[in-house]
Amino acid sequence: MPLLDIQGLQKQFGGVKALDGIDFHIDEGEIVSVIGPNGAGKTSFFNVISGMFSPDSGTIVFDGDHVAGHLPNEITKRGIARTFQNVRLFPNLTVLENVMVGQHCRTKQGLFGTIFQTKAEKAEEEMIETISKEILSFFGTRLSGYRHDQPAFVLSYANRRRLEIARAMATMPKLLLLDEPTAGMNPKETIELTQLIGKLRSERGITVVLIEHDMKVVRDVSDRVVVLDHGVKIAEGDYEAVSTNEDVIEAYLGRPTGDTDD
Amino acid sequence: MRPDRYSRKWGVVAGIVVAFIGAIGMLDSFNNRMMISPILSLGYIALFLPIAVFGYLAARGEVNILEEPRRNVAEGAAKGGTAGFIAGLVAVAFMVVTNPYNLNEFFPNINSAMYEIMTFALGLGIGSVVLIAALAGVGALGGALYGVGDQMRGGILRAVGWILGMALFELVISDIIDVREIVRLIYARGGGLQVWSALVIGGLAWWLSVRYKGKSAQFSEMAKTSEAGSRLRYSLIGLGILLLVFLPMLVGGIVNELLINVALFILMGLGLNIVVGLAGLLDLGYVAFFAVGAYGMAVLTSPLSPTLAPMLNWWVALPIVMILATIAGILVGTPVIRMRGDYLAIVTLGFGEIVRILLLSDWLTPFFGGAQGITRIPGVVTGPVSISGTSPELFIYMTMIFVAIAAYISYRAQNSRVGRAWAAMREDEDVAEAIGISTVQAKLLAFVLGAVIASFAGALFSAKVGTVFTNSFDVLVSIIILVVVIVGGMGSIRGVAFGALMLIGVLGGPKSQGLLTEFSEFKLLIYGGILVYMMLRRPEGLLPSVRRSRELHAEEAEQDAWLDRTGEFVAEDAEEATT
Numbered sequence: 001m002p003l004l005d006i007q008g009l010q011k012q013f014g015g016v017k018a019l020d021g022i023d024f025h026i027d028e029g030e031i032v033s034v035i036g037p038n039g040a041g042k043t044s045f046f047n048v049i050s051g052m053f054s055p056d057s058g059t060i061v062f063d064g065d066h067v068a069g070h071l072p073n074e075i076t077k078r079g080i081a082r083t084f085q086n087v088r089l090f091p092n093l094t095v096l097e098n099v100m101v102g103q104h105c106r107t108k109q110g111l112f113g114t115i116f117q118t119k120a121e122k123a124e125e126e127m128i129e130t131i132s133k134e135i136l137s138f139f140g141t142r143l144s145g146y147r148h149d150q151p152a153f154v155l156s157y158a159n160r161r162r163l164e165i166a167r168a169m170a171t172m173p174k175l176l177l178l179d180e181p182t183a184g185m186n187p188k189e190t191i192e193l194t195q196l197i198g199k200l201r202s203e204r205g206i207t208v209v210l211i212e213h214d215m216k217v218v219r220d221v222s223d224r225v226v227v228l229d230h231g232v233k234i235a236e237g238d239y240e241a242v243s244t245n246e247d248v249i250e251a252y253l254g255r256p257t258g259d260t261d262d
Numbered sequence: 263m264r265p266d267r268y269s270r271k272w273g274v275v276a277g278i279v280v281a282f283i284g285a286i287g288m289l290d291s292f293n294n295r296m297m298i299s300p301i302l303s304l305g306y307i308a309l310f311l312p313i314a315v316f317g318y319l320a321a322r323g324e325v326n327i328l329e330e331p332r333r334n335v336a337e338g339a340a341k342g343g344t345a346g347f348i349a350g351l352v353a354v355a356f357m358v359v360t361n362p363y364n365l366n367e368f369f370p371n372i373n374s375a376m377y378e379i380m381t382f383a384l385g386l387g388i389g390s391v392v393l394i395a396a397l398a399g400v401g402a403l404g405g406a407l408y409g410v411g412d413q414m415r416g417g418i419l420r421a422v423g424w425i426l427g428m429a430l431f432e433l434v435i436s437d438i439i440d441v442r443e444i445v446r447l448i449y450a451r452g453g454g455l456q457v458w459s460a461l462v463i464g465g466l467a468w469w470l471s472v473r474y475k476g477k478s479a480q481f482s483e484m485a486k487t488s489e490a491g492s493r494l495r496y497s498l499i500g501l502g503i504l505l506l507v508f509l510p511m512l513v514g515g516i517v518n519e520l521l522i523n524v525a526l527f528i529l530m531g532l533g534l535n536i537v538v539g540l541a542g543l544l545d546l547g548y549v550a551f552f553a554v555g556a557y558g559m560a561v562l563t564s565p566l567s568p569t570l571a572p573m574l575n576w577w578v579a580l581p582i583v584m585i586l587a588t589i590a591g592i593l594v595g596t597p598v599i600r601m602r603g604d605y606l607a608i609v610t611l612g613f614g615e616i617v618r619i620l621l622l623s624d625w626l627t628p629f630f631g632g633a634q635g636i637t638r639i640p641g642v643v644t645g646p647v648s649i650s651g652t653s654p655e656l657f658i659y660m661t662m663i664f665v666a667i668a669a670y671i672s673y674r675a676q677n678s679r680v681g682r683a684w685a686a687m688r689e690d691e692d693v694a695e696a697i698g699i700s701t702v703q704a705k706l707l708a709f710v711l712g713a714v715i716a717s718f719a720g721a722l723f724s725a726k727v728g729t730v731f732t733n734s735f736d737v738l739v740s741i742i743i744l745v746v747v748i749v750g751g752m753g754s755i756r757g758v759a760f761g762a763l764m765l766i767g768v769l770g771g772p773k774s775q776g777l778l779t780e781f782s783e784f785k786l787l788i789y790g791g792i793l794v795y796m797m798l799r800r801p802e803g804l805l806p807s808v809r810r811s812r813e814l815h816a817e818e819a820e821q822d823a824w825l826d827r828t829g830e831f832v833a834e835d836a837e838e839a840t841t
Contacts, residue, residue: 050696076698090689092812093682101682105698111707114678115671121678128679151812171698 001064003028003207004049004080004175009058011048018044019055020231026175031201031208033218036228037252042211043085045228046177050082051075063174077105081173083164085180085211091153095143098152098163099132102170135166139196158189165196169204176200178210182217190214197221215243215253227252265344269320273345276316276401277352283308284356287371288784289379295780296454297429303454304780305379307426310400313349317342317404335409342405343398350394353380361386413475420471421464428463429455430778437513510658518654522726523774524767525661526719531746531758532668533715538744539753539807540672540681541708542688544607546740547594547614551713553735554590555720557621558583560636560730561629567636569629576642576725583721584714591713595706602691614740621732635731639724651726664718669755671711676753684708685809738772745789749796751803760805765789
């Protein structure tokens with residue numbers, strides 16, 4: 001049984017069909033890229049899965065449960081985390097706090113424990129901090145040490161993207177939706193992030209769906225590629241199959257002029 | 263010689279300010295209060311102080327952070343004097359224009375009393391000349407202040423500050439000293455400092471400032487960093503608490519009364535601070551919860567409660583009031599849960615008024631007494647003693663206990679899982695929801711916690727006053743609490759306390775007088791002025807929380823960070839090149 005199974009997903013904004021009957025599935029441990037031209041409905045696809053919009057019709061089955069139309073926080077709690085295309089951190093919280101807040105849905109101490117400083121509360125706070133630091137150490141030294149106490153807005157662009165992934169990881173997801181994780185990064189950073197996505201699966205056991213424009217990244221990380229155009233899935237398969245597909249070349253990749261370029 | 267641009271600008275502004283404070287009657291009503299007896303009244307301070315400030319600004323001219331400011335006494339005095347001279351011209355023009363007409367109907371305060379003060383009772387002719395000369399002189403002093411060295415300026419400002427402070431807080435200080443002979447040494451019989459005691463105070467402040475120049479900064483630095491410093495800090499905090507405990511015994515009934523008002527506003531401020539400062543929900547109807555606490559307590563304890571009168575003990579009734587407040591918090595919170603920003607503010611504003619109007623309505627009058635209110639509410643009966651407003655020395659401790667509880671809850675909540683969820687929600691609600699925070703829960707929790715704390719204030723208020731009427735709960739109260747929080751510093755506990763102390767304690771609350779009774783007539787004006795100034799210059803409040811001031815100065819910090827980063831990038835690259 002696939003981890004995420006989507007059937008006939010539709011979402012319409014006014015007269016625009018952002019998603020027009022999409023079928024999609026991903027197995028546990030897979031990395032799938034979603035590509036397509038601007039306005040193809042990629043981000044809408046993520047927004048519907050993560051519950052920020054509810055679909056007009058169609059089913060979303062995650063881990064055996066129907067989740068279509070649930071609130072985002074419930075969906076996150078079930079194990080789907082996401083990042084945003086235009087990095088949306090909590091800029092005035094510190095780096096560490098940004099990750100700590102990600103564990104909200106995995107912890108449970110309320111006001112009572114806080115006010116009376118119960119043992120359980122102290123233990124939980126300590127655990128949150130330990131786990132958060134451990135997650136940040138996943139990114140090497142870039143988000144560790146003195147960085148912990150810096151407000152998020154002072155981070156460089158690439159570090160913000162990393163921190164957003166760290167925050168999503170803190171929700172302990174089974175499935176991670178990355179919306180253009182390498183956008184705005186330089187080539188070196190892009191390579192690093194590509195490796196990191198691989199590590200998410202190999203070390204953390206997280207299944208990943210990513211929206212990506214950089215075809216090098218798509219080629220390097222994905223087991224499977226799904227191509228959207230005008231809210232419709234126009235192709236699916238491994239990178240080789242998709243990149244040579246006539247429809248995909250027509251709609252998105254374009255024909256190489258002269259030298260082949262990947 | 264053509265006057266400098268800034269002298270002209272600030273001179274005209276200063277003149278308009280003088281005309282304005284004359285026209286609203288401030289000069290006249292302040293003139294009855296002596297500051298330094300018998301030579302200087304508060305009225306003349308209100309007249310001269312703005313001129314000195316604008317003179318200073320004129321001498322400062324354009325602020326350019328890249329250049330070392332030019333400080334020259336003669337030049338400063340000339341610029342400030344020019345500004346003062348222009349201000350004098352404007353003020354005289356104002357008098358000359360208004361004098362021939364009878365403006366009593368529109369501006370009742372533009373009257374002979376005002377002219378008399380502004381012309382030093384010398385008649386319009388000679389008086390005008392004297393006024394211009396005086397303002398020019400004061401402006402020159404303000405300008406010269408800019409010109410003198412840092413040390414000198416610090417000393418002078420401290421001296422002036424101490425003299426003004428000692429004079430303004432005469433009531434408290436003489437209350438604390440409490441020995442008639444010593445009080446008479448400092449203060450004159452009709453109020454105000456003695457001339458020579460003012461000189462001594464000023465001189466002492468100046469001397470101390472020069473003597474310990476820079477030491478206080480060193481000291482606070484040490485207290486922050488070193489081991490011994492942290493011990494020192496704790497003992498200072500302990501000393502402060504001790505002082506708080508003993509203060510009510512030292513001061514008299516009037517000051518205690520005032521402190522109770524301040525404490526009630528600190529309490530409400532702390533509650534609202536949770537809702538607005540921590541969770542970021544702009545609630546303009548916060549007074550509704552205060553009313554729930556006050557009316558709840560009134561109904562439960564008063565024998566004169568119209569229908570239901572269980573006549574419970576205050577302490578027994580308190581948990582019930584808390585439950586009522588919780589219900590009220592949920593009732594107000596639930597319908598507005600999906601609203602944001604401006605819409606939330608408008609709807610909560612409506613709720614606040616609905617509660618007040620409902621209490622007045624025919625429908626609820628049989629339960630809450632309508633316009634008659636509920637009277638004969640007993641005090642807080644604790645064992646053999648009944649603590650109520652008639653014994654402010656005791657009641658202040660009641661309020662202090664609850665302020666301490668509220669402060670502790672705020673402090674804990676701020677740095678907890680719940681507090682982080684609030685902070686996340688305040689920063690970006692959609693994302694908070696997307697990373698697994700139930701914003702519905704978080705918002706309701708903030709509303710309920712805020713409501714319960716306000717109900718404490720309400721319960722204390724009704725026990726203190728002994729009666730509740732709906733007019734204690736109008737929209738102005740909500741606004742004032744919000745102003746306290748904003749001026750003090752959103753999200754900051756000590757900020758709220760400080761804000762309440764300054765605004766409610768010194769200027770006066772919506773229904774109560776502050777320490778400066780002369781200000782009560784103008785307090786809303788001053789509130790407004792402070793609020794505008796704060797929004798322009800110090801939006802994070804007087805004693806801000808770190809996070810809030812980060813938020814409001816994010817732009818500057820981002821620029822700094824960019825500067826840092828350009829350096830850091832190089833370091834990072836170099837680091838990677840070596841590996």
